[in-house]
Amino acid sequence: MTGPSVDMRQVRLTLGQTRILHDINLHVPAGSIHALIGPNGAGKSSLIKTLMGQMPHQGALTLTWPAQPGVIGYVPQALEFDRTLPMTVNDFMGVMTQRRPAFFGLSSRNTQAIDDALTRVGMHHKRRRRMGALSGGERQRIMLAQALIPAPALLVLDEPMAALDEAGVAVFEDLLGYWRNSGVTVLWVEHDLDAVRRLADRVTGLNHRIVFEGEPAKVLSTEQLLALFSAHPRINAHDVATVLPAQTRVAA
Numbered sequence: 007m008t009g010p011s012v013d014m015r016q017v018r019l020t021l022g023q024t025r026i027l028h029d030i031n032l033h034v035p036a037g038s039i040h041a042l043i044g045p046n047g048a049g050k051s052s053l054i055k056t057l058m059g060q061m062p063h064q065g066a067l068t069l070t071w072p073a074q075p076g077v078i079g080y081v082p083q084a085l086e087f088d089r090t091l092p093m094t095v096n097d098f099m100g101v102m103t104q105r106r107p108a109f110f111g112l113s114s115r116n117t118q119a120i121d122d123a124l125t126r127v128g129m130h131h132k133r134r135r136r137m138g139a140l141s142g143g144e145r146q147r148i149m150l151a152q153a154l155i156p157a158p159a160l161l162v163l164d165e166p167m168a169a170l171d172e173a174g175v176a177v178f179e180d181l182l183g184y185w186r187n188s189g190v191t192v193l194w195v196e197h198d199l200d201a202v203r204r205l206a207d208r209v210t211g212l213n214h215r216i217v218f219e220g221e222p223a224k225v226l227s228t229e230q231l232l233a234l235f236s237a238h239p240r241i242n243a244h245d246v247a248t249v250l251p252a253q254t255r256v257a258a
């Protein structure tokens with residue numbers, strides 16, 4: 007299950023008249039946990055969608071696999087579900103993990119894997135609930151569960167912790183440890199800088215272009231964070247107060 011390295015060379019993205027990404031050169035080593043941080047609208051989700059082949063980018067994108075190409079898992083930003091949509095957690099897991107339509111029921115081939123994944127994120131007892139009746143944090147746990155089937159070698163996470171409570175964060179950290187030990191490559195968009203310091207091997211600061219890259223302990227200095235978060239036109243005092251950790255705010 008060992009993951010690939012990821013390389014972007016001179017990647018650019020223009021949507022309409024707006025240049026979203028400028029000359030991105032990014033290297034994510036195989037089997038590493040690589041965080042992507044930056045202000046709102048900096049292009050983090052766009053970079054991830056570019057990697058997933060969903061954007062009309064220019065430049066070179068390379069995945070170098072250790073042996074054969076493996077599975078790429080994706081956890082999108084928090085999804086909303088209509089409360090009345092008659093789709094249970096089981097149905098959703100079926101839709102995400104099997105080819106046959108979910109209204110035929112779960113494929114027996116996947117039942118055990120789905121049970122295990124839901125147990126792993128602490129949601130097995132809610133598998134008959136409607137997706138729209140779950141809390142945001144519970145839905146986020148389901149999004150993590152679907153990314154476990156089939157076991158990914160490269161995992162792309164877009165703010166997976168955004169809606170999680172303390173117990174959910176513990177589940178996520180446990181999964182991250184599991185992926186790390188399994189050699190999975192993880193590219194992870196995150197706003198919680200304390201979590202990035204604690205859990206990532208490397209971090210890239212993005213604001214339409216790469217502002218810095220390196221080990222969190224070395225590059226997440228007050229100066230670098232101010233350069234990253236104050237260069238954006240939409241940044242204001244409130245954004246700085248919510249984005250920078252308390253320790254950094256005091257120091258700044």
Ligand SMILES: Nc1ncnc2c1ncn2[C@@H]1O[C@H](COP(=O)(O)OP(=O)(O)OP(=O)(O)O)[C@@H](O)[C@H]1O
Nearest residue numbers: 021022024026044045046047048049050051052053
């Ligand atoms: N399809 C699109 N067409 C035009 N502009 C777009 C499109 N998708 C995104 N954008 C713009 O691209 C910029 C980057 O958006 P993106 O969602 O990648 O930022 P982000 O860093 O993920 O932001 P956030 O942290 O708020 O989720 C934004 O200004 C957004 O409005």
